[in-house]
Structure formats: structure tokens, C-alpha cells
Amino acid sequence: MAVFDTPQAAFGALRPVCVQLTRAQTVENVRQLQAHLAGVSGAALQELQEYVLFPLRFALRVPGPKQERLVQSLVQCISSVLAATCVKKQELLQELFSELCTCLAPPPSSVKAAPLSEELKLAVIQALHTLMHSAYGDVILSLYRPSSLPLLGFAVSLLLTLAEQEKAKQIKISALECLQVLVLQCDCQEHRQLDEDEEQQCGDLFASFLPGISITLSRVIAGDIKQGHKPTVSAIRLFYLIVGLVMADKQLARIPKSKEKLPVEHSRISELMIHRGSDWTKSTAEKLSLLLHKVVESSSVHPHWKVRLELVELVHHLLRNCSQSLVDSFSHLLKAVVGLVNDENSEVQSRCNKVLQGIAEQRIVAQNRALADVLSENLHSLATALPRLMNSQDDMGKVSTLSLLLGYLKLLGPKINIVLNSVSHLQRLSKALVQVLELDVTDVKIVEARRSEPPGPLQQGVQKGRCQKKYFRFFTEEKVFQLLQQVCRVLGYYGNLYLLVDHFMGLYSESGLYRKQAAMILNELVMGAAGVGVDFLQEREVPLNVDDLKGSITSILDEYMDQANWYLVTSVDTEESSPEQSEQHLGLAVRAGGASSSILLQSSEPPVTTRTMNSNIWQICIQLEGVGCFAAVLGKEFRLLLLSALYPVLEKAGDRTLLISETALGTLADICEACGYDSVQCLINENSDYLVNSISLNLRQLAYQPRASQVLDTMLRNSDASLLPLIEDVIQDVLSALDQSYNSQASTFLRVLHSVMTALVQWFGMPSAEEHQQRHSDKGQSRARSQGQHKVTMTSQEVEQFFLDYVSQKRIAEGDLPDLEEEEADEIPLAKPEPSSDTEGEAPMPSHAQLARDVMERCIHLLSDGSLRVRLKVLDVLELCVTMLHPHGNHLLPMAHRVWPALVTRLISDDPLAVLRAFKVLCTLAQTCGDFLRQRFSKDVLSKLTSSLLSQAPASARAGPVYSHTLAFKLQLALLQGLGSLCERLDMGESDLNKVADACLIYLSAKQPVKLQEAAQSVFLHLMHVDPDSTWLLLSEVCCPEGYEPPHPSLRPVKLSGMGRPRNELTDNVLLLLQRLQQQEGTGPRTSTQEASPS
Amino acid sequence: MSQGPKTQRLTVLMALPPPDPQFVLRGTSAPVHTLHFSCGGPEPDIPLLFSGSENGFIHVWNLKTHRVDTALDGHGRKSVYCVETMGGKDRLLSQGRDQRICLWDLAEGRTSVTDSVFTEHMGFCRCSLLKVAQGRWLMAMAARSLEEVQILELPSKTSVCTLKPEVGAKLGMPMCLKLWQLSCGSQPVLLAGYEDGSVVLWNVSMGKALSQLSCHQEPVMSLDFDSEKAKGISGSSEKVLSIWCLNEQQNLQVYKTHELVNAGISDITIRPDKKILATAGWDHRIRIFSWKKLKPLAVLDYHTATVHCVSFSDHSSPWDRLLAAGSKDQRISVWSIYAQT
DSSP, X not given: OOOBOSHHHHHHHHHHHHHHHHHOOOHHHHHHHHHHHTTBOHHHHHXXXXXXHHHHHHHHHOOSOOOHHHHHXXXXXXXXXXXXXXXXXXXXXXXXXXXXXXXXXXXXXXXTTOOOOHHHHHHHHHHHHHHHHHBOGGGGGGGGSGGGHHHHHHHHHHHHHHHHHOOOHHHHHHHHHHHHHHTTOOSSTTSOOOXXXXXXXXXXXXXXXXXXXXXXXXXXXXXXXXGOHHHHHHHHHHHHHHHHHHTOHHHHHHOOSSOOOOOGGGHHHHHHSOOOOHHHHHHHHHHHHHHHHHHHHHHHTOSSHHHHHHHHHHHHHHHHHOTTTTGGGHHHHHHHHHHHTTOSSHHHHHHXXXXXXXXXXXXXXXXXXXXXXXXXXHHHHHHHHHHHHHHHSOHHHHHHHHHHHHHHHHHHGGGHHHHHHSHHHHHHHHHHHHHHTOBOOOOHHHHHOBOOSSOOOOOTTOOOOOOOOOOBSSXXXXXXXXXXXXXXXHHHHHSOHHHHHHHHHHHHHHOHHHHHHHHHHHHHHHHHHTTTTOOOSSOOSSOOOHHHHHHHHHHHHHHHTSHHHHSOOOOOOTTTTOHHHHXXXXXXXXXXXXXXXXXXXXXXXXXXXXXXXXXXXHHHHHHHHHHHHHHHHHGGGGGGGHHHHHHHHHHHHTOSBHHHHHHXXXXXXXXXXXXXXXXXXXXXXXXXXXXXXXXXXXXXXXXXXXXXXXXXXXXXXXXXXXXXXXXXXXXXXXXXXXXXOHHHHHHHHHHHHHHHHXXXXXXXSSOOHHHHHHHXXXXXXXXXXXXXXXXXXXXXXXXXXXXXXHHHHHHHHTTOOOOHHHHHHHHHHHHTHHHHHHHHHHOOOOHHHHHHXXXXXXXXXXXXXXXXXXXXXXXXXHHHHHHHHTTOHHHHHHHHHHHHHHHHHHHHSSOHHHHHHHHHHHHHHHHHHHHHHHHHIIIIIIHHHHHHHHHHHHHHHHOOGGGGGSHHHHHHHHHHHHHHHHHHHHTOOHHHHHHHHHHHHGGGSTTSOHHHHHHHHHHHHHHHHHOHHHHHHHHHHHOBOSOOOOSSTTSOOOOOTTBTOOOOTTHHHHHHHHHHHHHHHOSSOOHHHHHHSOO | OTTHHHHHHHHHHHHSOOOOOSEEEOXXXXXXXXXXXXXXXXXXXXXXXXXXXXXXXXXXXXXXXXXXXXXXXXXXXXXXXXXXXXXXXXEEEEEETTSEEEEEEOGGGOOEEEEEEEOOOOSXXXXXXXXXXXXXXXXXXXXXXXXXXXXXXXXXXXXXXXXXXXXXXXXOSEEXXXXXXXXXXXXXXXXEEETTSEEEEEETTTTEEEEEEEOOSSOEEEEEEETTTTEEEEEESSSEEEEEXXXXXSOEEEEEEEEOSSOOEEEEEEOTTSSEEEEEETTSEEEEEETTTOOEEEEEEOOSSOEEEEEEOOOXXXXXXXXXXXXXXXXXXXXXXXXXO
């Protein structure tokens, strides 16, 4: 089709159809016009706008009933004209507006006769919509004069009716959209921005419609869900737009006190106009509040997320524009947004967060006391209901309740302190938190799980302190706990830390029921105060004061580590003698032995139930976690607190309850990281002075000694020789503590002494002379100096001596014999260095050797302790001491002398286990004190041992398989296993060796248990080393497999009593031993044997 | 019945655990001979404790971290037996067995000896310091010749006078000195304890002995004087503490004596508030007495060797105040006794 660009051409084309239409108003004609319009350019049509509209409007205005289809096509045609052109005249706009509205209005006579068709309604709505968009700039404002109020009102009511009552979704939506345009809140960007005065005018005008619009819309919003989400969304949008406009704080602030008088001719209209004074505002806000409540209720649970999203927008819009006028509604509105923070739809979530963020950032709450009041009121009522809700709701319900709580707190931000300053608020809140956080303490495993016995050195990479998984009584969902954590942290972040810490410390000490929860909360509060892991909406106003934080942390730490809160009963195990028990149950534990002890304990003590112990374990763990938190929060500043905090944590690291020791290790790792130590080793090494201080002070009190020794133990495992001066000091304390309580604490201290000696042996085990001197700075230095001098004099002496010798030799060679005087003179320089070498010999022992000697001294006393365990331990320690003192023979010998009587008793009349260990000690002693021991051993011990071996032999030979479980067997075995090496070490005399050999020979019998045979073999193998010849002879006397031919006939033939003997029980073993002997001495029969053969 | 209250008190005493030191400072690696606190500074100042030990080091202990901040080495590894601050914590005076008294400048991390006095005295007599004006001190010290005490003005080191006992007095060497004045501006007076067990009051400006009192059979090891009550106390190697007073005629009189359980007192200090006093005993114990009636209040048992010195801190807040004791066992024990009294 041709396009008519010029008005002339267009006119030419359109004129006939227009004339036609004017003559006959038929659908066909309208359609023709419409068809022609398509070919006319926009500019051309603009010129002809009124001309073209005339026939259309004429047709509409024709009185009398009209065909619906005709009206519809007319309206559509108008609509298309308007879409392509602008309305530039006010009159035209008003007329068109009213004409279109009339089309929608039901014919006055037949109200219920025939409802308009849906298509027509839709067409009219769209035409109105188009009209509003085609109105040019200021022209549109002419509609919004007070004089047009009736017309506007008419249109609004029409559209509202449609929106509410129509079934068709499309009509509803269109009507709502049209309304939106009508109140000048169109979404599209084409409209001119109104200036303040104009807006104010419109606001005045729309105030008249507000009741109608808001009520109807709220009905639409709360309407049947079947209407779909789109109408609801549109209705919500329209709702907040119109409310936001009419109730805008900005506008209301500018409303004059009294109503403006309108010119007289508008008196009727003036009655319709509303004055938005304070009374009106108040009553309207009240009514709106009801409506808003309804809106929020229905749409916050709407199944479609777009509705919920729109609700967020509603809150956002109203809060931004009407935070003062609608303040009473905000409790609902904020609740809605806060509640939607955790919506299942991520878009709603993120929008919610953004809106909340926006609210917080703009300090809407902070600057608005009333809003803060609303929020704190909400908070209070929520806190009141919280315990009940937590009891009754399922986990999902708890999540939403808690996110609501969290939202309130976040929104309040710095204003939280208003809430906290009110005692009742704070109490409600804290009670609720404490109740919700109640732990489940029924799990028996917590109490049962023990650490494996030997506590290894603290690993380098102890896993970083992750919180132990806790089990709560009222919920299982992890999300709930996270929310609670956030709640506490936000409180800590904004709240007055002193106030909060004081309050929760109060709860902590108020009752054991609250203690764990209060501690958990305190930990989180501190984290929050430091801004660690807090999800906040706005920065706090006052930056954190580190000194305040430190002060709070110090006071919490003091409370945590108070005796009453740190040392709790966590097990009923008396064996390990956890201090509090040994204190309480000392008497009982002595009476009740073994398995029955726990029963006895429970019957006489206030029952320590598993529950209590579980609870105690958790309390300690939470407190330990707290220490970790505090360290993390303070960073390097925490180093100062290590003075008091490190020792208790280390103590717990050695606890026998698995959970506690693991948590403590985590805490140590946290501390390392926070304070900048590379490893736990480093931490302990660099703070050993603090630890030593605590250990030494704790050693002063009997009840704390086991704990202190445990820490010392841990320390020793994790430090090195550089700490000796410090440790030396504390070991002296241990020794003096031991001196005061040999009976009760011996086993505890022995463990420490054992680790002390192990450490010393490890550090100074193979000390070369140089290392000695370096380690012991003071004494070592002087010693080194004197040694150095000594060396010099020695060399000079040598040189001197050399020359003297040379000279004297030369003289002698020359025949000049020296006379006596000269000889004496020569000797003087030789004698001189003597004293210095004497002092050298008496030089003080290095301190580690001194320690070893001191420890050994205690061992002497403890060697005859009543308990086998103690004796065994003592023997172990003794062995280490002896090893340590090896290089200092002149100190070791007197000690050995003193140890001897007690050791002998162990050797000859004690449990086989003790005998075996005593043997080990003996062997170690033998390495240095061979001469010293040889005599005594053969005199005091040997004969008893051999005779016991001899007397037991027949019994073991006869015995059955069960025998290997008897004590007698163990004793025999221990003796046989030890004797060989001992003989070798002591380099014993021939008669003693014979005694041993005689005693052991019978054990070579095949009738003896195999183990004893083997042990006896070992004795002989050792004897072979000491004296191969006599051993050979002895064995050969028993059994000699081969004959020996003398190398020369003049020699007597070799006759051994073992030759040609029949095979007996000893044969096998003897042959085996002879074979070994041969291997040892080289191949072939030894020549020496022949020389040694008996004469 | 008459035994009732006594046994009751006894059980109460037994029920109480023995008091523990608040903390113990280790690491001097030599016996500690003298201690001096400097804790009076305002908040950002770190409270310090100076200790002088037998190996010639002066350790500056940070009482916040309980660690040595600096170790000063100025007496040629000879025992340091007196440390005093002059004014603030930045100026220090120390006396050692190398027969020198050193003045230290410790400001801004410096550790230098600014000046020194050669005493030529062979004994153990600690010098005594008295501030007479801003930046001006009098110092009493045992001089070279056996019985003399010399008074110097610091920092100028000019000799004020030399106090010589009358010929034939046979006092022996001075063992301990206490320089004091009744009020600011009044005449400085010196109390000196001598080897023969007597305490002599000297008028410093006239260089004349005012009064002499024979308090002990053995050398006076230490004395302290309370100028408000005009009452002093001295200890020796005997089992007795001697309390004496100064009457209006400037005469020393024995006030009373107090019998001790174990013999030997190496140091006596009256707390600055004059309420209690502490003694350092050869029996390894520190004893606390009330100053008014000399009632024994506490026996602090921690050390494992002779206690050489006791010192009270000068914290401005009474609650922070401490007592420190240094011992031959190389440890310094610090006690908080204010909390208990």
C-alpha cells in the first residue's frame, strides 16, 4: 500500500473514508478508515488528527443504543490514531477522556441489562491508556486540576470496579495498569518528571481517591489465588505507588495548617477536596495500617515468588517515602522483609538483603527514633515468644523465627543499645537465647571416649581449632545454630560490650544450667565485637576500642579459668587420679580397689551421673573454644594473656577425655596462629617461662600436683635443651614436692621424672666434651678457660721436657752425669700443673648430671615402694639416671653404692617383672661400674639367682603348657634372659661363670619349655664371648660330636667326657651351641682348645 | 575450755592453703641481691622491676610480660647489691662489688653509664639516696677507710662531708645506711648500722653523731626508719628484731625487741604507707609484720635459699601494689599482699 507522507496526500486519501463514516456509522466503515490510517505517516496524521477523530467521536456521541461491536471498533480506531499522534489541546484531551470513560460506564437505564463485552472493556481501557500516553507534556496536567476531580473520580472508580470484579485476567491487569498511568505513576520513561508543586497538587487530588483505591486494591491483593500472580503484583505495585505518593513525608511536611480556599465557583468541588492535615494523616495511617497488615499477611505467604518480591518492593518504597507518616505500619512491614530474607527464592532473598542494606545504609532506622521503637517493640515481643516458639516449632519454623530475630537486630544496628539498656528487653532476649542453646548432654560416648594411653608429642600441624560439633536439645538443624551464632555476633558488634559481657557473665555464674550456653554466647559476642564473621548491614558508629575488648576478654578468661569452672569432674576413673577426684575420694580410693571403686564412689558421693560429666566436658570444651576465639580476636595482643591462659589450656591438652584434649589442641593451634608462632612447639618453647611459673606454683599444692606434672610432662616432650636452666628450676620443685609426699603422689611424680630423664638422655645422651661446655655457659666457660690454659701448659711442658730430655741425654752422651740437685730442679716445673689438674677433676658437674643425681637419690627411696607399678617405674627412671651419669663415674659410683642394697632386694626377691627391669638397670650400671659391681654381684646376688634357677629347673621340666603362664616361669625366663649379658658386662671371674653355666646347663634340656631353652642358649652365647675356651670345654664335656687327633704322637690323646656319649636331652642344644662357637672362632677345631685341654 | 579459741584459730590457719606468690621471675641465673620497683608512671608506662644479681647484671623486668626487657652489664660481672631509680625510670643508680656506683641513662632505650663513683669500699654496705631538690640528690655511702661514711651530692659528685666516729668508738664497718629528712627542706639526717651492732644517728650538715644505740650483739644487717612515727627497726644475724625510736631530744632509745623463730635477717623494708613491714630471712622465708604492734601477719614460704632482699612497689593504685623478694635460689618472687591485708 502506498504511504502518504504529506498531509495533503493523506487528506486526499482519508477524506472519503471519513465522510463515509460520518454518513453511516458501521463497523465496515470504521474498518476501512482503520485500514487507510495504516498508510498514513505519523507526521501527516498529526496534522489531520482532529479531522480524523471527528467522525469517530461523532459516531460515539450519537445518542441511542449502539452496537457493541461498533463501539469497540470505534474505540480501537481512536486508540490507533492516538497511538500515532499527540494530543496537544487540553479540551481535546478532556473530551476524549470523558467520552472514553462514558463508553465504559454501563448505560444508565439498564444497569443490569447487558453487561459490556470483555473485548469492549479491554479496548476502552487500552484506549484510555494510549490517550494518557499521547497527551502532550503540560496538557496532561490539565486533567489534574481540582475542576477535573469528578471526571477523574469517575474514571478511577470505573477502573477499580473492573480490576476488582472482572473475571478476565487481562482486563484486570490492564485496568490496574491504566490506573497506574492515571495516577501518573507509569512505569515507562516517556513521562515528564513532575516538579514538587505539581506533585503536591496531584497528591492533594489523589488523596480523595486513596480510601477507595486502597480498599479495593487490598481486596484484589488478598483475592483468590486463582487469579494468578500478575494482577496481584500489579495491584501491590499500584498500592504502594499511590500510598507512597499521597502519604509521602515530603509532601505532608509542606501541607499548610488550614485548607486552601478555592475560588467560589469551585465550592462544590472544594467539598470533595481533602486537606491532608495532621488529623487526616493520622486517621488515614491507622486505616492504612490495617490494610497493609492484610496485604502483608496474604502476600508474604503467596506461593508465587514475584508477589513476594513485589511485597519487598512495597516495603522498600513505603519505607523510603513514608517512614514517618506510616510509622505504625512498619512493625508489619519490617517483619515481612526481615522474614523474607531467608525466602526460598534466591531473587527475593537478594532483593531483601539489598533493601535491608539500603535501609540500614540510609540510617533510616538510626535517625528515626519512632522506627527504632517499633523495631525494639517487635524484638521484645519476639524475644518473649522465642522460648515457646523454639519448643514448639520444627526446625524450619525455628529458622524463620530466628532469621526474623536476626533481621530486627541487624536493622536496629547501632540502636540495639536502646533495647539492651532496657533491663526487661535484655533479660527476655538473653533468657531466650540461653534456653534455645541448651545442649543435649545425654550422649554417653562423650564421657567414654578416652585418649589413647601414651600422649605423643603435640603434632606440628594440629588441625586448626574447628569448633566441636555440638548437639542441642531443641534443634538439630545446623542452620539454626548458625543463625543463633549470627544473632550473638550482631549483638556483640553493635551492642555495648561491657553491658553484654556483664549480663551474660551474670547468667554464667547464676546457675549451672545456663553456664554452657552463656559461655557459648560470650564467645560469640566477643567474636562479634571484634567484627569477626559478622554479617552486618551497616558499619557501627563507634569503632572498636581494643582496650575495652581486651578488658572484657581478660575478665571472661579469669572467670573461665577459675578453679570452680575449669576443673570439673569429667570421669569417675580413679585410676588416673584426676586431681579433683584424688582430692575428694582419696580416702575411698584407698579402701576400694579396682573395679568396685566406681560403685562405691557413686553410692557415697552425691551421684556424679554421666549427664553431669557430659555437661562438664562440654563446658570445658566451650570454654576452650572461647580461649581460641579470644586469641583469634586479639591476635598478637593475646601474647600478654598467655601468662595466665597458656598453662590451663596445656593442662587440658593432656586431659584423658578425648573431646577435651582434642579441643584443647585445637585451641593451641588457634593461639599459635593468632600470636604468630610457627608451631605448638614454638609456642611452648617461647613461653616456657610462663609455664614454669605456673607449674612451680601449682606444685606447691598437693591437689594440683598431678595437673602440674602433666603440663611439665607435655612441656618436656615439646622442648629442647635450651630450656634446661628453666626446667632445672622446676624439676627441683618437683623433687621437693615429691619429698613431701612420697606416699600419695609417688606415681604421678615418677611419670614426670621419667619424662625428665628421657628428655635429658635425649638432649645430652651422647655428650661430647665440647657440647658440655657450651651448654652450661657460666660454669662451662670458666671450665673451658681453665682447660684451655691447661692445654697450653701441657704443650709447653712437653716442649720443655723434650728439651730437658735432649739436653740431659746429650750430657750423658758427653759423659756428664747430672747431679741430684739439678734433677730436683727439673722436677719442679713438672709438679706445678698438678694442682690445676686436680681442680679440673673436681670441677662441678654439668647441671643435667646434677639433676640426674638428684633424681637418682629419690629413686633410692622409692625402690622399695609397696606398689609394683611404682617399683617398675622407678627402675626405668633409675636406668635413665645411670645412663645420664655414665660420663661422671666418680659421682655415679657413690650413688651406685647407695642404690645397691635396694637393688639387690629387687633382684632376688621381687616380682619377675621387677627382676627383669632390675636386671636391665644392672646391665646399664655394669657398663661403667664393672669393677664395682663384680664383687658385690657375685657375693650378694649370683648364688641366690643360680640356686633359684637350679631349684626351679625340675619343676619346669615336668610342667605342661599351662606353666608358661605362671610367675615361676616368668621369673626363670627373666633370669635366663638377663644373666648372659650381665656376665659379659661385668667381666666376671671364672668361678662365677662356672656357677652360671652350671645353673643354666640344665635348661638346655629338651624337656624344658622352648622359651627357656632359647634363653639358656643366649646365656651360653654370651659366655662364649667372655671365655670361649672354658665354655667349649664345658659343652664338650656334655656332648662331643667329634674326636680330636693329637697333632703329634707324643701328646696324649684327647679324652673328653662328652665323647661317645649316647644322645640325651641336652644333645641338640649343645651341638647347636658348639656349632655357633665354631662359627664365632673361625672354621675348624681350635688349636687353643688342645692346649687348654685338661691334663 | 581455755584451749578452745586457740585450737580453732589453728584449724582455720591450717585450712587456709599457704599463700602463693603471684608470680615468680626466673632467668637471672645468679643469686639476686637487690630489687627496686618503678611502677609509679602514668598508664602507658610499663611497670618495671630492677634486679641486681651476683653475676653483675641488672635486669629490667617488664611487669606486664614478666620478662626481661634489658639486661645491663656495668659492674664487670661483680655482684650488684644496690639499685635505685633517680626520679623516673630513666635514671638509675647501681652499686656493685667492683667498688663502683654507676649512674645510668635508660631513656629512649639507651643503656649507657653516664657517670660513676669509685667508692673503694670493700664491704656490702648499700648506699642510701635522698632527693633534696629537683635534680639534686644526696647519697650516703661507706667510704674507703673502715669506719667512715661519706656523703656526696649527685649528680655533681661533690663531697658534702665525711662522717667519722670518735676515736676509740670501735663501731667497725658501716653495714647499712638510711638517709632521710623530716620534711622537704629540713636538715638531712643519716641512720647508720655498724658492725658492732649499734645504730648511730648522724647530723649530716654538722658531720656529728647525735646519738648512738647498741641494738644488737652482731652486725646490723639492715634497718629502716619511719620518720612520721620517728621509729625504726633493725635486724641482724641474731634471732631478734630491734625496734627503736627517736625522742625529741634526738636520742635513740630501744622501744622493744621482737623474738624471731629463726636467726638471720638480710633485709627489712617498711611499706611506704607505714602499715606493714617485710623481712627477708636467712631461713628462706619472708615475714610480714604489722608496723604498729609488730604483730606477725604472714610467713611467705617459697624460696629454697636465703632471701636477700625485699621491696615494695610504688604503684599509684593501692590494689596493684606488690611485694618482691630476691633470693639466693636465683628467683624473684612477687606477691600481692595488698589484696589480703
